[in-house]
Amino acid sequence: MSGKLLVFGTVAYDCIETPSAKADFILGGSASYAALAASFFSPVKIVGIVGNDFKENDLNRLKARRIDVSGLTFDKDRPTFFWRGKYHENMNSRDTIDVRFNAFDGYVPKLDEDSKSCEYALLGNISPAHQKAVFDSMSNLKFSVLDTMDLYIRTSNAELREMAKKVDLLIMNDSEASLFTGDPNIINSGYSILENGIKSLIIKKGEHGALLFHKDGFFQIGSYPLRSVYDPTGAGDSFAGAFAGYIAKTGDASFENMKLAMLAATATASITLESFSCDKLENAGFDEIQRRMKFMRKISEIPEK
Amino acid sequence: MSGKLLVFGTVAYDCIETPSAKADFILGGSASYAALAASFFSPVKIVGIVGNDFKENDLNRLKARRIDVSGLTFDKDRPTFFWRGKYHENMNSRDTIDVRFNAFDGYVPKLDEDSKSCEYALLGNISPAHQKAVFDSMSNLKFSVLDTMDLYIRTSNAELREMAKKVDLLIMNDSEASLFTGDPNIINSGYSILENGIKSLIIKKGEHGALLFHKDGFFQIGSYPLRSVYDPTGAGDSFAGAFAGYIAKTGDASFENMKLAMLAATATASITLESFSCDKLENAGFDEIQRRMKFMRKISEIPEK
Numbered sequence: 001m002s003g004k005l006l007v008f009g010t011v012a013y014d015c016i017e018t019p020s021a022k023a024d025f026i027l028g029g030s031a032s033y034a035a036l037a038a039s040f041f042s043p044v045k046i047v048g049i050v051g052n053d054f055k056e057n058d059l060n061r062l063k064a065r066r067i068d069v070s071g072l073t074f075d076k077d078r079p080t081f082f083w084r085g086k087y088h089e090n091m092n093s094r095d096t097i098d099v100r101f102n103a104f105d106g107y108v109p110k111l112d113e114d115s116k117s118c119e120y121a122l123l124g125n126i127s128p129a130h131q132k133a134v135f136d137s138m139s140n141l142k143f144s145v146l147d148t149m150d151l152y153i154r155t156s157n158a159e160l161r162e163m164a165k166k167v168d169l170l171i172m173n174d175s176e177a178s179l180f181t182g183d184p185n186i187i188n189s190g191y192s193i194l195e196n197g198i199k200s201l202i203i204k205k206g207e208h209g210a211l212l213f214h215k216d217g218f219f220q221i222g223s224y225p226l227r228s229v230y231d232p233t234g235a236g237d238s239f240a241g242a243f244a245g246y247i248a249k250t251g252d253a254s255f256e257n258m259k260l261a262m263l264a265a266t267a268t269a270s271i272t273l274e275s276f277s278c279d280k281l282e283n284a285g286f287d288e289i290q291r292r293m294k295f296m297r298k299i300s301e302i303p304e305k
Numbered sequence: 306m307s308g309k310l311l312v313f314g315t316v317a318y319d320c321i322e323t324p325s326a327k328a329d330f331i332l333g334g335s336a337s338y339a340a341l342a343a344s345f346f347s348p349v350k351i352v353g354i355v356g357n358d359f360k361e362n363d364l365n366r367l368k369a370r371r372i373d374v375s376g377l378t379f380d381k382d383r384p385t386f387f388w389r390g391k392y393h394e395n396m397n398s399r400d401t402i403d404v405r406f407n408a409f410d411g412y413v414p415k416l417d418e419d420s421k422s423c424e425y426a427l428l429g430n431i432s433p434a435h436q437k438a439v440f441d442s443m444s445n446l447k448f449s450v451l452d453t454m455d456l457y458i459r460t461s462n463a464e465l466r467e468m469a470k471k472v473d474l475l476i477m478n479d480s481e482a483s484l485f486t487g488d489p490n491i492i493n494s495g496y497s498i499l500e501n502g503i504k505s506l507i508i509k510k511g512e513h514g515a516l517l518f519h520k521d522g523f524f525q526i527g528s529y530p531l532r533s534v535y536d537p538t539g540a541g542d543s544f545a546g547a548f549a550g551y552i553a554k555t556g557d558a559s560f561e562n563m564k565l566a567m568l569a570a571t572a573t574a575s576i577t578l579e580s581f582s583c584d585k586l587e588n589a590g591f592d593e594i595q596r597r598m599k600f601m602r603k604i605s606e607i608p609e610k
Binding site for chain 2: 228298
């Protein structure tokens with residue numbers, strides 16, 4: 001049975017420089033990417049805070065994807081969460097040049113009744129304290145996903161571990177999983193995390209795909225092959241959003257259905273990589289996601305003997 | 306129709322140090338690893354040169370796997386090809402501390418009639434000049450594979466490109482493919498190589514699996530998940546050997562069958578990673594290879610909707 005997905009995290013403005021392009025003050029943030037990606041699969045409600053510089057046009061982008069924006073708080077005194085980053089030549093690593101919490105600083109998320117009753121939640125990349133505030137307010141959850149990043153593994157380790165045990169699925173990338181466990185072996189890191197009371201875990205490996213560690217088994221999927229990457233920002237958030245949206249749409253959080261959610265997430269995230277913000281994803285739409293899901297099946301299928 | 310596989314390359318002694326273990330003067334070299342791996346699939350003839358320190362016991366290891374060693378030259382005056390390497394903490398990178406060509410220095414491979422008539426050839430990791438000498442002597446080839454490494458991309462680029470166009474399949478790892486094309490994007494590197502007159506290409510990505518670029522399509526496979534890696538030395542050679550052995554066994558070099566050869570290669574190479582030399586592969590044998598092939602299918606299969 002399908003349900004509504006609450007997506008919580010940052011709604012941000014990003015200034016991004018890649019080896020080939022540059023853009024200033026474009027819509028970014030973990031919740032924006034995740035909500036837009038999820039919106040191709042299920043009803044989405046976005047929860048977060050934006051500042052006094054937030055553009056009507058960006059609000060309209062969310063609305064155009066039928067995302068419920070009634071859970072967004074508008075701070076009249078401070079600007080929107082801000083991030084400035086620069087990618088290295090190989091696009092696999094980047095430097096954070098500036099990050100300002102702005103409106104997010106001191107923000108305590110308060111959920112309305114509609115938000116509290118959502119059956120599915122994606123707690124996108126932000127501090128575990130913020131994620132906990134949202135999670136603890138929700139009373140009707142069937143399936144919840146927690147995303148995180150290296151910053152919170154370093155600065156809020158105990159709170160993150162506590163949250164990770166509460167949700168149904170933890171998502172990290174490979175270097176974060178190694179940081180979390182202290183083990184350079186990704187496979188052993190994944191199994192160790194699972195053996196330490198986390199219900200299920202996805203380790204994202206960027207261009208190398210993703211791994212699912214689950215009590216019912218292990219699954220791996222490659223990435224959608226791209227001959228060029230335009231901007232990697234938000235690909236991980238898009239992956240998490242599309243994954244959670246697929247689970248919310250199908251109402252099935254089994255191991256087998258998580259594999260299909262990873263297929264949907266891989267296809268969706270690959271489109272995010274091909275433009276700044278979610279520009280291409282919003283334009284290309286569900287047809288392109290489906291085309292890529294089909295192609296992923298084709299290139300990943302091991303023939304019968 | 307199956308046939309005999311000629312495996313050419315180095316037969317070597319290695320001194321290896323990993324973060325957890327150390328071994329001196331153990332059997333190594335591209336041809337040793339490849340021949341032992343291939344021997345689980347097809348008849349194998351190994352061609353190369355060993356020195357006056359080569360141990361009878363190591364010759365017997367090859368013979369025990371029914372590898373035809375009549376193509377090995379024995380140099381009475383000089384020692385065997387030697388390599389000393391040390392792995393970094395994450396096992397993904399290593400330093401070559403010493404390499405001595407010894408008996409291989411100035412060696413001009415001369416094939417007997419039986420070697421010349423082999424229908425399948427794996428030209429393992431050694432200089433393109435050596436590989437060319439063997440390739441040009443073979444008169445009955447149905448399918449040939451060329452493996453290489455960064456050293457020869459840097460020092461023998463023109464010769465390597467010439468050889469790469471002659472064979473049916475080129476094998477490289479991801480950093481080598483980028484070095485070969487000057488493009489950090491692995492997917493674009495693969496397609497560029499294919500578009501420049503190479504018949505087909507496998508890019509190995511170590512723990513992240515392998516990619517096949519072929520005129521009939523693209524295919525990707527993950528790696529066999531290992532919670533710990535004992536010694537990565539020779540895993541790439543084992544992959545190439547098992548791949549070529551599988552093609553020789555089945556007598557089918559189609560795109561579809563190459564996918565199955567990659568499955569066999571992935572399973573076989575993963576066993577090499579779990580011990581020094583081919584110790585575990587020789588002990589565990591074909592049953593373990595088959596078990597891993599089956600497991601790879603299971604963890605890679607995307608369910609129907």
